[in-house]
Amino acid sequence: MTDPLTHLSKINRVDQFLIGGDWVTPQGSAFQAVIDPATETEIARIPLGDARDVDRAVAAARAALAGWSARAPQDRADILERLADLMEDRADMLAQCLTREMGAALSYAQTAQVPLAIAHVRTACEVLREFAFVTQRGTTAIVREPIGVVALITPWNWPLYQITAKVAPALAAGCTVVLKPSELAPLNALLFAELIEEAGVPAGVFNLVQGDGPGVGTALSIHRDVDMISITGSTRAGIAVAKAAADTVKRVAQELGGKSPNLILPDADLARAVPPGVAAAMRNLGQSCSAPTRMIVPRAHLAEVEDIVVRAVLEITVGDPRDAGVTHGAIANRAQFDRIQQMIEVGMAEGARMIAGGPGRPDGLDSGLFVRPTVFSDVRSDMRIAQEEIFGPVLCVLPYDTLEDGIAIANDTVYGLGAHVQGRHLDQARAVGRQIRAGQVHLNYPAFDPHAPFGGYRQSGNGREFGREGLLEYLEVKSMLGYFPQS
Structure with missing residues (x-):
């Protein structure tokens, strides 16, 4: 080779x-x-x-x-x-x-x-x-x-x-x-x-x-x-x-840029809807403009979602990108590493509840641009971590009370690049997807389609x-x- x-x-x-x-x-x-x-x-x-x-x-x-x-x-x-x-x-x-x-x-x-x-x-x-x-x-x-x-x-x-x-x-x-x-x-x-x-x-x-x-x-x-x-x-x-x-x-x-939502509908099978959402948010260590880094979930199911999210994060292995078994390598450059660390501190200062990860490098990695996959819950839509593109493995979980509230939260951003919708009933997922202001909407984690046009609304x-x-x-x-x- x-x-x-x-x-x-x-x-x-x-x-x-x-x-x-x-x-x-x-x-x-x-x-x-x-x-x-x-x-x-x-x-x-x-x-x-x-x-x-x-x-x-x-x-x-x-x-x-x-x-x-x-x-x-x-x-x-x-x-x-x-x-x-x-x-x-x-x-x-x-x-x-x-x-x-x-x-x-x-x-x-x-x-x-x-x-x-x-x-x-x-x-x-x-x-x-x-x-x-x-x-x-x-x-x-x-x-x-x-x-x-x-x-x-x-x-x-x-x-x-x-x-x-x-x-x-x-x-x-x-x-x-x-x-x-x-x-x-x-x-x-x-x-x-x-x-x-x-x-x-x-x-x-x-x-x-x-x-x-x-x-x-x-x-x-x-x-x-x-x-x-x-x-x-x-x-x-x-x-x-x-x-x-x-x-x-x-x-x-x-x-x-983007700050893409992943709207989990009230009827969604959480065991099927949540783990792929964590993986999608963390793919390429979150360094993707369309990464769904805002998971919007029914408030009644917040505790169950948090449990599934934490278990999904434990499946991520950060380390030397050349090593077998490593799923996520290093952040691409020092400026981005520093930005991610700063925004994790911002989330903590804003009062969001950190349920996984945190500042600093993962245990056992004392050098290199490695970060801890991090999840904040009880995030409000007006928080900086919910509005600004972090471009790193930082997932925000935002609870909603009614589906109308969930759609409003999904659209509460200056961006409009990508979006995800998860639900058991495809007709409802389609209807919700039509209401989200984004250039590409994924329903129930479809396969990659290189023929699907990609681009953004608004500041995307x-x-x-x-x-x-x-x-x-x-x-x-x-x-x-x-x-x-x-x-």
């Missing part, structure tokens, strides 16, 4: 950008350390790009646009299919890379982070092979055309997954791209760029520039030759990108990813009147 760092070092990729089909030396002189969160040691140093690197990458993408957009859709689909196959072949190395740079348990990287990333590429292929770029409405043709050069800004929590969720539909649409991955988890993007080349993506169609928000993100946002920005990140980052992009009136798609952003809607995001609409003869 090839070590990803050894591989990247051997081919001399860590200190280079992929621009115009060539691996080039960056223009800037700044570097940033990549830290293994399980050991808090430096494992690599990456260069941070600047506006000059962005100019070069955007120019390469612009030059490649005409040729790529003119390729037959089936040709583009064939290339993406090869990319997915190559990702399958290198899945173990990709998983190891994610474990080293962002702390995911290796088992989770192997069963979720990498397979779901591959699923986005395969889904883009499936959509593309069936997509009609020209449709008829009377004598008018409705033509879908690639929007152009797209800048993609991706986060550190699901780094490869978010790269493929953006790159695959953008390339499928016929766009050319400049990718800025998170500087906190950048190495998987280098492995992905290598696979892009091997899959036969033409030079300049995909460009990779490493860097931070001020140096590269802003330069992409204000660039006059960038037609669209797609960002996944915090609401704060999404607002900054939208403001920077406003002067050039480019399209901005944002997948931002705008635009959609995944499936047909994910492809549409990268297309312009042109109506051509008189295109078809009158009958």
Whole structure:
């Protein structure tokens, strides 16, 4: 099994950008350390790009646009299919890379982070092979055309997954791209760029520039030759990108923060409804924008729910992400570790009743960015821990008295990304789901569907990813009147 760092070092990729089909030396002189969160040691140093690197990458993408957009859709689909196959072949190395740079348990990287990333590429292929770029409405043709050069800004929590969720539909649409991955988890993007080349993506169609928000993100946002920005990140980052992009009136798609509810209906089978809810809230150590971290439960069943929650938390094993049997590894970076510790203290100060976990590291872990899965009960909706995105393994249990109250609590947030509803009677769960203001609602823990559009209401952003809607995001609409003869 090839070590990803050894591989990247051997081919001399860590200190280079992929621009115009060539691996080039960056223009800037700044570097940033990549830290293994399980050991808090430096494992690599990456260069941070600047506006000059962005100019070069955007120019390469612009030059490649005409040729790529003119390729037959089936040709583009064939290339993406090869990319997915190559990702399958290198899945173990990709998983190891994610474990080293962002702390995911290796088992989770192997069963979720990498397979779901591959699923986005395969889904883009499936959509593309069936997509009609020209449709008829009377004598008018409705033509879908690639929007152009797209800048993609991706986060550190699901780094490869978010790269493929953006790159695959953008390339499928016929766009050319400049990718800025998170500087906190950048190495998987280098492995992905290598696979892009091997899959036969033409030079300049995909460009990779490493860097931070001020140096590269802003330069992409204000660039006059960038037609669209797609960002996944915090609401704060999404607002900054939208403001920077406003002067050039480019399209901005944002997948931002969340504080997702999990509404347990009065008729729910608690033994079936509660443990998966704990697992969903704690997946990826809570570092998921759509994690259902507010469990809203009937007050009459609060004690029973608490007992089930505590037992479910005991099933979680936090430790070295490379060790067998570990289900949850380390928090991805120091800033997020500190944020989680701060918010646990806030919950205690607010008077929420802590029934599991607490501040500090788990027993036996004296170093590394490890946190204790924590649950607060008797949480009120006006508490900070119920309103602010913690982005860690912290679950809030909020009791309600009537179903109307429960729905109101579910909607009592500035966000609207994801939501869950649990109940024995599907008709009632459907009706409740329709009343929740969120872009994606899960009824009774369904299987992952890569074709289901994903995106938010309100401060969770705008635009959609995944499936047909994910492809549409990268297309312009042109109506051509008189295109078809009158009958």
